Amino acid sequence: MSSSVVPRTAALAALVAAALAAGLLAGSAASADPATGSAAGSGSDSAAADPAAAVRIHDIQGATRISPLVGKPVAEVPGIVTGVRAYGSSRGFWFQDPQADENPATSEGIFVFTGQGSTPTVKTGDEVRVSGTVAEFVPGGASSGNQSLTQISRPTVTVVSSGHEPPAPVTVSARSVPDAYAPAGDPAAGGSVNALTLRPHAYALDYYESLEGSNVRVGTSRIVGATDPFSELWVTVKPFENRSARGGALYNSYASQNTGRLQIQSLIPIAERPFPKADVGDVLTGGAEGPLDFNQFGGYTLTARTLGTVTSRELERESTRPQRRGELAVATYNVENLDPSDPQEKFDALGRAVVGNLASPDILALEEIQDDSGPKNDGTVDSDATVRKFTEAIVAAGGPAYDWRSISPENNKDGGQPGGNIRQVFLYNPERVSFTDRPGGDAVTATGVAREHGRAALTLSPGRVDPANSAWESSRKPLAGEFVFRGRPVIVIANHFASKGGDEALTSHRQPPNRSSEVQRLAQARSVNTFVKEILRTDRRADVLVVGDVNDFEFSATTEALTDGGALYPAVKSLPKKDRYSYVYQGNSQVLDQILTSPSIRDFSYDSVHINAEFAEQNSDHDPQVLRFRP
Template identity: 35%
Template sequence: MAVRSCVALAAILGSAAASSIAGINGDRYLSPFKDKTVTDIKGLVTATNSNGIFLRSTEPDENAATSEGLYVFNSAAAKTVKVGDIITLDGVVTEYRSNANYIYLTELNKPTNIKVVSSGNEVKPLVIGVDTSFPPTEEFSSLDKGGIFGVPNAVANISSTNPKLQPDLYGLDFWQSLLGEYVTIKDAYQISRPNNYGDVYIRGNWPVTGLNAHGGLTMLEGDANPEVITIGTPLDGSKNPLDTRMGDYLGDITGVVYNDFGSYRLLPLTHLSPLKNATTDFPAVSFNSTGDCLGITVGDYNTENLMPDSPHLPLVVDHIVNKLRTPDLIFLQEVQDNSGNKNDGIVDANVTLSTLASKIEAASGIVYDFAEISPINNKDGGEPGGNIRQAYFYRSDVLQLYKPNLGGSLDVNEVLDGPELKYNPGRIDPLNTAWDSSRKPLAAMWKTVKGTKKIFFTINVHLVSKGGSTSLSGDVRPPINQGVEKRTLQTNIVAEFVAEILSQDPTANILVAGDFNEYSQVAPLTTFSSISGLTDLDEVVGIDPVERYTYLFDMNTEELDHMYVSKGLHRDALYEHLHLNTWQNNDGQVSDHDPSVARLNLCGCSPKKTKKSI
C-alpha cells in the first residue's frame, strides 16, 4: 500500500448532498462525485490500517457494479474509530494513483465531523464466489480491442474512457466493483513467487483457466488470467514471507480489496502463512541421446548473465549434467564476457565458456566445445559491460560444425547455393537497425559424426526484451507489450533467412531456438511461423498447453523460450520443458528461465526401438 502524506488538496470544485457509499463509487471507474465534498456518509468500519479506515455501506443497493466499500484516507481517523463502529462523516471524494499507468483508487479524503453512531457491530466478510459472483476468467477489459494481446497497444485508457462496469464479463470490472470491500477468499493457492515486499498473486476456490500441474496458471491463447488478485501489505503491519513459491497452499485469506502498484490486491488482516508447501523438485528429462543422427538431443537454456565467477555457474552445471542429461547441442543465451558485469571494454567470453565446459567435464566426463561471436562492446543490450550473447555448446563426438568459418561481429551471413552458410557460425543481418541494442541471431550448420551426411541448420536467438511493458491490470488498454514492433521486425528477418534455405531445399533440417521474449500466440511469432514455414515444437509433439511454460511473471506461467522446426524434424521428435526454476522461490532460482530439451531425428528414418533410444 502506497504511503502518502496528507498534503493540501486542490481547490474543491463543488459540493454535493449526502450520498451513499455505492453512490460515491458509482458504476464506473471514476466517482461521479470526484473532487466534491460529500456529507453525512454512513458506514460500518470493517478494517483499519496505519493510513486510514475501510467502510461498508449500511444501506447497500441492488447493483452488483457499485461497490459498497470505501477507503477513508486519514491516519487520525484510524486512531479515533475501531472495527465494528458504525460512523457518519463528511469528506472530499478523490481519485488517487501513484503512477500514470495505474488505475485510480476512489477514496474519501480530508474527513471531518466523524461521529460514532454505534459500536460492537458484527463485521462479516463477503465470501468471493458465495456472496459475490465468480471473477471472469478470460477478458480483462472492454477496452482491450483485439484482446489482451491486441495490436496496436495503448489505444485507450480506463481513466479517460471511464467505461461502465460489467463485473460478470471483465476481470478488472469485477475487482473494481468490490473496491474497498471486506472479503474472504477461500482455499487460496499462491501462483507466483513473492516480490521484494512479499506481495504474491493468488487464485481462490473459483473456476480458473490455464491451471497447470503445479498449481500455477499458464497464459493461454488470448487468456492471461484476469481472475486472480494480488495479496498485498497486511493491515496489521506485519510482513508477508519472502520464501514462498508457486503452488503453496495458503488456505482462507480475509482482508480488504484495494488497488495500488498497478494491480488489484487484497490487503490481508495479517501476514500469509502457507499451510502446505509445494514441491520444488522436477525430474530429469525422460530421454537420452542415441549418439547418432537417429536421435540427437538439443537443450535450450537462458543462463541469466552467466560469467566466470557467477555464484550460480555450478548450479547451471548441475542442471546441464543431472537434469538436461548433457545434450549433444545446447543453445545458450545470456553468456557474459570474461569480466562479467564490469564495464571495462572486454568482449571476449572464452573464459566464461571454458569455465562452464571444464566444470561440466569434471562433473560428468563429457567434453563440450563451444562456438560464439563476440559483440561490439555494449551494442547488444543487457547489463552494461556484460556483453551478453548467444553461444553453442556441442559434443564433438556427436556433432561437428560443417565447414567451419567463423564470422565477425559485423559480418553479414548469407545463404549460399547448396544451401550452405557463408559464415559458420555467423550472425544474421547484424547491421540492420532492428538489432540495435539487441542480440543478433547466430546461425550455424552441422553434421552428425555418425549417420546421415545431410546438413543440419540452427539459429540461436535472443530477441529484444519486454522491459517497460505496462501492467495487465493497468490503465493503458490494451496493455503496452514493450518491444513488440521491434520483435516483429526481428522475427521477420530470421523467418526470411529460414525461408531462403527452404527455397533451395524444402527438406532441409532447420531448428530455430532460444529466448524469443514473446508468446507463441502473439503476432511476432505467429508471423514468424507463417513466413519461415517452421512449426512450434510444442505443437509437433502435442505438449498440453497448460504445461507450455518456461518463465514466471506476475500471475502467469508463460513461455518465452521456444523451439521451431522444419517438417523434416517432425518425425519421432520428443520435447520437454524442465520446470527447474519457475517452481522455486527467489533463493532457489538458478536462472529466471526454465530450460527445455528436445530429441530430433536427423536421419529421416525411424530408429529401432532399443533401450538406448528411450
Template identity: 30%
Template sequence: MKTLYRLALGLLLLPAVHAADPLSIAEIHGDGVEPRFVDEQVTTEGIVTLVLPRQFWIQTPSESPSSTRDGLEVFTGDPAAVNVGDRVRVTGFVNRFRRPDREKDLMVTRLIQPEIEVLARGQALPAAIPLGQAGWQVPDNLADENPSVDPTASAIDFWTHYSGMRMVVGEHRVIQATNRFGDTWVLPATEHPRLNELGVLAASPDDLDLERILITANPRLQPEDAPPALPGSHFTRIDGVANYAFGQFRVTTRHALEPVEVAIEIRDTRLHRGPEHLTVASYNVENLDPLIESIERVNGERDIDDDIGSGRMARLGEHIAILLAGPDIVALQEIQDNNGAEQGDVLSADRTLTALIEAVRAAGGPDYAFIDLPPPAPDAFGGQPGGNIRNAFLYNPARVELLPPGPRQIDDPAFAGSRAPLLAGFEFNGHRLMLINNHFSSKWGSSPQFGEQPQIIGGEAERPAQADALRRLLDAENAWGGEAHWIVLGDLNDHWFSEALSHLKAEDSVQPLINLIETLPEADRWTYLFSGNAQAIDHLLVTPELAERAEFEILHPNARFPDQAADHEPLLGRFHLPPAAER
C-alpha cells in the same frame, strides 16, 4: 439571519458544506471512474477494515455482501491511531493518485490530509464479498469503453467498483510462488482445463484468465520467516481488502498467510543422447556473469550480483549436466560479458562461458567447447546496461563437429538494438545441422494489463519483423531444399500463438517450420511464469523432415520456486539421426 449566513457561506465555500455534512462513501465515488468531489474536502464515515503503515481503508457497514461501491482508502503517510473494527468519521480531500513513475497505471481514489475521529471501537466488520466458483465471478472481459463503472461489464470495472471492500477467497490454488514482496497469485478454483499437474495455469489464445487473483500478505502481520506458497498449494484462509498498487488489483490480507505445505518434484529428462540420437537444448540463463560487480562501475546496487558465490553458476551447471543429461549442443541466451553489468569496453564473454563449462564438468557433464561472438560495441544488444548480453553455444566436440566457415551473427536491421541471432553449423553421424540461436526483443516497456487502456505491449512490432528476417535468411539458405536440417530456437519472448510465431512457422506455406512446443498438450506449453500465467516464450522450431525425427520436452527446475537459478525453463529436443550411410 444566522441560518442565511451559513447557507451563503456554504454556497461560497462548497467544501465546507461537504465537510460538515457526512456523505456516504458511495456518494463520494459516484457512478463513474472519476469521483464527484475531486480536490474538495468531504466528510464520511465507515468501519476500518484494513490498516497498513501509510494508509487504512474504511467501508460502509453491511450485514450481507454489498453490491454498492462502499470502500475507500484514507492516506495518512504515517501510521494512523486506528484499529480494524473502529467506526470512524474522516474529513479529508478527495484525491486521484498514481505514482509519477507509473504513468500507465490506473488512478486510485482516496482521501488525503485526513482529520480522523474514532466514534466507536470493536464494531462488526462489513460482510465480505465471496470470490470463487461458489461466489462472485470476475467478468471475462478486460475493459469496456463506457465511462460509468459497471462491475458486471468488465474485470477492470469489477475491481474498480469493489476496491476498498472486504473480500474472502474460497477454494483456490496457488499458481505462482510467493515473491519477495509477499505477493502470491492464486486461481479461485481447484480445477481448470489448463491447470496442469505442476500446479500452474497455462496461457491460452482464447482466454485472458482474468479470474486470477493477486494476494498480498499484510506486511504488519506476516512473519519475516514465513514460508512461501508454491504452485499447487493453497492458503488456510484468505480474508482481505481489495485495492490497487503497482499496476495490479489485489487483495491485501487482514491476517498472516499460512500456506499448506506441498512437495514439488523436479524431474530429470527422459531424453538422453546416444549413438543415433542427438540432443539439443535451449536455455536463457538470465544475465549470467562470473564476478561480483564493483559499485563504482554500475548504475546502482541492483546491478551487483555474485553468480558464483551464490551458487547460481553451480546450479546451472547441474541443470545442464544432470537435468538435461549433458546435451550435445546447448543454445544459451543472456550470457553477459566478463565483467557483468560493469560499464566499460569489455565485450568478450570467454570467462563467463568457461566458468559455466567448469560448473557443468564439476557436476559430471561433458567437457564442452563454446562459441562466443561479442556485440560490435558496448550495449549494442540491449539488456542490462553494461552487461552486453548475447547468444552463445556450448557444444560437445566429442559428439559433434563445428562446420566451416564457422559461426556468424545475423546482421539485419530488424535486430537493431536487440540481440543478433547466432548461426552455427554442426555435423553428427554425417548429418549437417544448422542452428539459429535467438533472443527476440523483450516486452520491456509494456503497460500493465490492469492499467490505462488499450494496453501497450513492448516489442509488439519488432518481434514479427524479426521473425520475417529469419524467414528471409532461411529462404536465402535454401533451408527446405538443401542437405542440412535447420533448427530455430531460443527465447523468442512471445507466445506459441502469437503473431511473431505465426510469421516464423508459416504453417500454410509449402516451407513451414514446426514448433515442437506444440507437440505437447496445451496445458504443458510453458517456459516462464508471469502474473500467474504460465507462458511459452522459449521455442524450438525445426524443418519438417527433422520434425519427423524429433522428441521434445520442457524441464521445470526454476519457475515454480522463489529461489531460481534462472527465470526461464530449459527446452530439450532429441533427434534420431543414425549414421548417414544407413539412412
C-alpha cells in the same frame, strides 16, 4: 456502443483529462501526494459542491473506475478501519462503510493515503471520520496504461471509537467472479474502460473494481504463482480454469485471461510472521482476508490482514530423458543475467541442472550471458570468464567438457541490464558434435548463406543474422552456428527477442491492452524467417533449428511471423496443451521460450523441462527447452 452512452463517456473522459492535467491522476508509486494541483472534476454532484454535505464511501467510489468526486474535498466520511499499511512508499489505511448502498457497482471501501513517510496511527477496528481530497492514483504513472486507485489524500482523521469488528468480507469465489474478463474499451476514449459503468456480474475486472478498497476474502485456494522475492504469491479461486498439468493456470490465448487469479500480499509484519514460501500447485489452506488493493505489479491484490498456511504438494523439478543413440539433443536456456560475480552456488546449481535435468544436451544455446564485469558499465564486452565458470560447474557436476562459440556485442548496443552486454552463447559437447568454424563473424557483419557440396552453409560461423536491420536496435542479434553430427550438417540460430517491457498490463484501463513491444518482435521474427527461407532456398533438405527466448507466445503474431510460409514449426505445439509453458508471470503459465524446426525435421521429441518457473527458489525465471531428433 449505443449512442445514449457516448455523451456520458465523453464527459467522463474529459473529467479524466482534466484530472491528469491538474495532477489528480498521479504518477508512480514513488510520487509525492497524488492530489497535488488545483481541484478538478464535475460540478454536478451536490455533495461535491458542498464539502460539508454527507458523503459516504460509495459516493466517492461511484459506479465507474473514476470517482465522480475526483479533485473535490470531502469531510467527515465515516467507516471502520479494515487494514493498515505502515511500510513502503504508499503508506496509509483502508476503511469501509458498514452501511452499504444497494448498488453492486459501488465499492464500500477506500484507501486513505497518509504519505510516503507518514506511518498511519489508526488501528484495524477503529471507527473513524476522514476528511481530505479525493484523488485517482495511477500506479506506475499515467503512461503505464494502468487503471487508477481511488483514494483520499491529504487526510485529517478522527478516531471516534475502537475495538470494532471490520465489516464482513465479500467472498471472492468461482461462483462470484464472471468468466468474461473485461468489456471492450470505448473507441471514443482511446479504448479506455474508465468511463463505462461497472457491470460486476458480467466482467471479472468490473467485479474486482466494484470491490476496490473493500474487505474481501478467498477461501482455501490453489497457488498458481510461486512466492517471489517481494513476498507475493498468486492464487486462483477457479480450480478448473485452464489448469496446467502441474497445477498452474495456463495462458493459451489473448481471450483466456484466467479470471480467477488474484495476487496475495500480507499486512502482517515480517518480524511477526514471515511470508509463506510456496510453489505452483501448493494450496493456501485457510485462504486470506483483507482489503482489495490495486498496484503496479499485479493489479488487483488482496492485502491480507489474516493469512492461512501453505500446504505443500511437493512439486518436483523435472528431468528430461537422455538422447538415444543417433539422436542429437539441442536445448535452449535463459540463465538470467549470468556473470562471474554471481554466487558460486548459482553456477553450481545451473551446472547440476544441465547434467541432471537436461541430460547433458549435445548443443546448448544460452541466453543472458553477461560480459566478464557483469552490470559494471566499464566497456568490457567479452564473456570468456562467465562461460568458463559455467562450463567448469558442468564438469564438476559430472557433465561433459563443453566447448563454446559466441560473438561479443558492441558495448551497450544489445539492450538488457546496462553494462551487462548480454548475448547468446553456444555450448557444445565436442565428444558428440563438432562446430564448423567459418571465420570473420563480428558484432556488425551479417552471415550469409552459400551452397557447399550441395548443402546450405553459413558464410560466417559463428555469425550474426541481419545485425544492421533496425529490428535489432537495442536488442540481442541472432547468433547462427553450423554444427556437424554424425556427418550431417545442422544449422542452429540462437535468439533472444525484444522483451515485453512497455506493454500494458492485462488489468490496463485500455481493453484490450496495448502490446506495443510486439512491433519490434514482429520485425525480428520476419528477419529470422527471411534468413531461414534463404537457407531453404539453397537446400530445402537443410536441418535448421531456431531456438531461444522468443519472448512471445506460441499463439502470438510473432510466432506466426516466424513460421510464415511453412519455413518453421513451433515444436512446443507438439506437447499436450497442459504442458505448454516455460514461464510463469502473474499467475499465468505461458510460453516464452521456443524451439522451431525446419520442414526436414519431421520426427522429434520435445520437452519443456519445468525446473524454475513454478518454484519460489529459482536459478533462473525460465524453464529450459530440449529437442531431440535424428539428422
